[in-house]
Amino acid sequence: MGAVKEALVRVAGLVFAAAYAAFIVSVYARQPSTVRQLAGGVAASVGAYRVDPVNFQEGLRFFRGDQFPEARAAFERADPARQDAQTQFYIAYSYYRQGWGRVYKDDALYRQGLEAVDRAIGRAPGGRLVVSDATLHMHTADELRAELQRGLVRELSDLNPMKVLEERK
Amino acid sequence: MTRPLPAAREAIILPALFLTVAGAGGLRVAPGGGMSFVPPPLITLVLAVLLLGVMARAGLLIPTGLLGDHRTGLENASGAVVVLALFAASAQLFTCLTPDAGVLRLVFNLFFLFLLWNTLAAQPDRTRLLRSLLVVFGWAYVVRYVALAALADPQAGWTRRLLTVLLEGATSGPIEGEAIAPLAGYVAFATVALYMIGLVLLPRPAATTVALVAPDVVDAP
Numbered sequence: 001m002g003a004v005k006e007a008l009v010r011v012a013g014l015v016f017a018a019a020y021a022a023f024i025v026s027v028y029a030r031q032p033s034t035v036r037q038l039a040g041g042v043a044a045s046v047g048a049y050r051v052d053p054v055n056f057q058e059g060l061r062f063f064r065g066d067q068f069p070e071a072r073a074a075f076e077r078a079d080p081a082r083q084d085a086q087t088q089f090y091i092a093y094s095y096y097r098q099g100w101g102r103v104y105k106d107d108a109l110y111r112q113g114l115e116a117v118d119r120a121i122g123r124a125p126g127g128r129l130v131v132s133d134a135t136l137h138m139h140t141a142d143e144l145r146a147e148l149q150r151g152l153v154r155e156l157s158d159l160n161p162m163k164v165l166e167e168r169k
Numbered sequence: 170m171t172r173p174l175p176a177a178r179e180a181i182i183l184p185a186l187f188l189t190v191a192g193a194g195g196l197r198v199a200p201g202g203g204m205s206f207v208p209p210p211l212i213t214l215v216l217a218v219l220l221l222g223v224m225a226r227a228g229l230l231i232p233t234g235l236l237g238d239h240r241t242g243l244e245n246a247s248g249a250v251v252v253l254a255l256f257a258a259s260a261q262l263f264t265c266l267t268p269d270a271g272v273l274r275l276v277f278n279l280f281f282l283f284l285l286w287n288t289l290a291a292q293p294d295r296t297r298l299l300r301s302l303l304v305v306f307g308w309a310y311v312v313r314y315v316a317l318a319a320l321a322d323p324q325a326g327w328t329r330r331l332l333t334v335l336l337e338g339a340t341s342g343p344i345e346g347e348a349i350a351p352l353a354g355y356v357a358f359a360t361v362a363l364y365m366i367g368l369v370l371l372p373r374p375a376a377t378t379v380a381l382v383a384p385d386v387v388d389a390p
Contacts, residue, residue, distance in 0.1 A: 002338045006176040007243055009176040009177050009180055010176055010179075010180045010244065010246070011182070011243070011249050012180070012181065013176075013177075013179075013181040013182065013184060013247060013250070014243075014247065014250060015178025015189065015245055016184070016185070017180075017184040017185075017250045017254065018179060020184070020188045021188055024188060024191060024192040027192065027206060028195065028208055030205055031205060032204060032205055033203045033205065034202070034203070034204065035204070035256045037207065038204070071304075
């Protein structure tokens with residue numbers, strides 16, 4: 001083997017090893033829990049991941065009709081690898097709206113919402129996510145996250161009877 | 170001195186093998202199908218250092234075959250990648266073969282620690298170390314992915330009953346098995362196999378040439 005060819009092989013090997021090691025580290029950091037999530041993560045890392053628009057629109061329709069479990073099922077189909085920030089935002093919002101009550105908040109749903117909004121923030125470029133949807137009262141992932149966190153905190157002001165007049169966002 | 174490795178083997182095949190082991194070693198598949206990736210616990214880093222020491226002492230890992238002043242910068246970079254990948258693979262192989270929690274985890278780690286220590290003291294040669302590692306990793310695989318998995322599987326039938334009878338009296342209480350998906354066993358098997366193949370492909374010491382010189386024939390007077 002010529003010296004130049006050998007050098008090329010070694011350079012190619014170094015590039016390959018660096019890329020492969022980076023991929024393994026990213027998998028360990030993202031912790032995909034299904035093969036679809038793993039494959040989606042790979043596709044997203046090379047910019048080839050796309051959300052299914054039909055299922056996304058169906059999810060939006062269910063979401064706006066207050067059919068939250070159905071909406072989440074459609075959103076999960078649209079974004080099976082949980083790589084799309086906007087879809088994860090809507091999933092988190094659906095947990096918020098389903099868990100919201102005038103006299104109590106459903107902690108289990110709020111916690112799941114918090115997980116989803118954290119995923120959305122993690123996937124958004126620079127961690128900043130703005131969703132321009134006129135039907136929503138909260139347009140940023142930060143607002144939604146803060147609202148979900150507030151719902152999980154027990155404090156004296158929870159006993160304030162005026163709280164029943166609060167509106168769902 | 171070592172036999173020179175083909176560039177493709179050193180730069181591509183060995184890193185690919187060892188990085189695959191490093192990646193797959195931490196994979197856990199739950200019986201329900203959920204996956205998770207376990208990073209190497211600190212003890213496995215210690216075991217990996219010890220294992221690399223044992224390999225260097227036995228001539229299985231020859232540092233001068235991968236790194237040194239006699240090599241170019243590019244060759245040294247390739248060699249460093251192989252050593253780092255081997256270290257990561259070794260750490261994750263121990264993660265793969267060790268239960269994730271409980272007393273058994275401690276027992277497995279102590280078993281590996283004392284065995285490596287003993288091997289270090291015994292100073293085996295390359296071939297014997299390869300055989301020894303095959304037996305050690307093979308037994309750890311069988312215990313974790315066959316015996317312990319059978320103990321946790323209520324449908325394992327006579328295998329489970331046999332193991333329970335064998336272990337009766339050996340411990341103060343029942344040994345808890347570990348619920349493992351069958352896929353995890355296959356992945357672990359492939360992981361161990363790839364690691365051993367990688368070890369076989371590491372640079373070998375150069376064959377010593379022995380010159381047989383016939384003594385001068387002295388003619389009898």
